[in-house]
Amino acid sequence: MPDILREPKFILGAAKPAQFPQDELTEIAFAGRxxxxxxxxxxxxxxxxxxxxTSKVPGRTQQINFFSLGEQARLVDLPGYGFAQVPLAVKKDWEATIHKYLTERPNLVVLVLLMDIRHPLTDLDRQMIRWASESELxxxxxxxxxDKLRRGKMTAAVQAVERELSKVKGQFGVExxxxxxxxGVNDMRLQIQEWINHGS
Ligand SMILES: Nc1nc2c(ncn2[C@@H]2O[C@H](COP(=O)(O)OP(=O)(O)O)[C@@H](O)[C@H]2O)c(=O)[nH]1
Ligand SMILES: [Mg+2]
Known part of the structure; x- marks a missing residue:
């Protein structure tokens, strides 16, 4: 396991862009339903x-949470989207904050977008993909x-998402x-180390 991932520290939760850390550290953001x-x-x-x-009650994370990885980089946990029981106004607000972060944050080098392998590419997932594509992220x-799928179905699901994303302009990997x-955990650790060392 890369050393840089060994000492992650929570720095702050930002409800609005003015609260984002003001420096030039590389950021890798995680987003998903x-x-x-x-x-x-x-x-x-x-x-x-x-x-x-982690929580069995969905929709709890309402801030953008920043975690430092040593002196070099940060992991950024974006608010989970698509939780039905949240008022529309709140949803719109989260979406606006996520959109602003994804499209205007110079520190951001890679988006890690999580989708459930059993039902990927929801409307909001597609919106995230559009924003990433538009920002060349x-x-x-x-x-x-x-783990919920057998190997054959797992491979088929990966290929189906790859096929969809091959139609979108931009740089997309699917695992x-x-x-x-x-x-995939160890691959992600190595991948994160790579992104931190060399950008995307
Ligand atoms: N089977 C399985 N369940 C998982 C996995 N990851 C998360 N879960 C479960 O899914 C639920 C939501 O997980 P959480 O990490 O809180 O999701 P978040 O809302 O996206 O942060 C919890 O009940 C977890 O135990 C996984 O890889 N496999
Ligand atoms: Mg969460």
């Missing part, structure tokens, strides 16, 4: 049990909860992921 397994993924990658809070898609059986 609420309950997709984003907190679990961040915890698995950093080998921590409770760095990012390289995007790594992780198909989460891959299966599970924080339960650790599929």
């Amino acid at each position: 609420s309950n997709v397994g984003k907190s679990s993924a961040i915890n698995a990658i950093c080998n921590r049990r409770k760095l990012a809070r 390289p995007t790594q898609v992780l198909l989460t909860k891959a 299966p992921f599970s924080s339960q059986n650790y599929t």
Whole structure:
């Protein structure tokens, strides 16, 4: 496991762009539908049990949470989207904050977009992909909860998403992921180290 992932520290939660850290550190952002397994993924990658809070109650993370990785970089946990029981005005507000972060943040080098391997490419996932494409933001898609599928179906799901994304302008990778059986976890650790060393 790369050293840089060993000492992640929570820095701050930002409700609005004025609160984002003001420096030039590289950032890697994680986004996905609420309950997709984003907190679990961040915890698995950093080998921590409770760095990012996991919860069975979806929609809890309403801020953009910044975690430092040594002196060089940060992981950024974006608010989970698509949680039905949140008032429309609040949803719009989160979407605006996410949009602003994704399109206007100079620190951001890669988006890690998580989608449930059993039902990927929801409307809001597609919106995220559009924003990434428009901002020329390289995007790594992780198909989460891959432990729920047998190998054949897992491969088919990855290929189906790859096929869709090949039609979109931009740089997209697609990998299966599970924080339960650790599929893809080590690859992500190495990948993050690469992005930090060389940009995307
Ligand atoms: N089977 C399985 N369940 C998972 C996995 N990752 C997360 N979960 C479960 O999905 C639910 C939501 O996970 P969480 O990480 O809080 O999702 P978040 O809302 O995207 O941060 C929890 O009940 C987790 O235990 C996974 O890789 N496999
Ligand atoms: Mg979460």
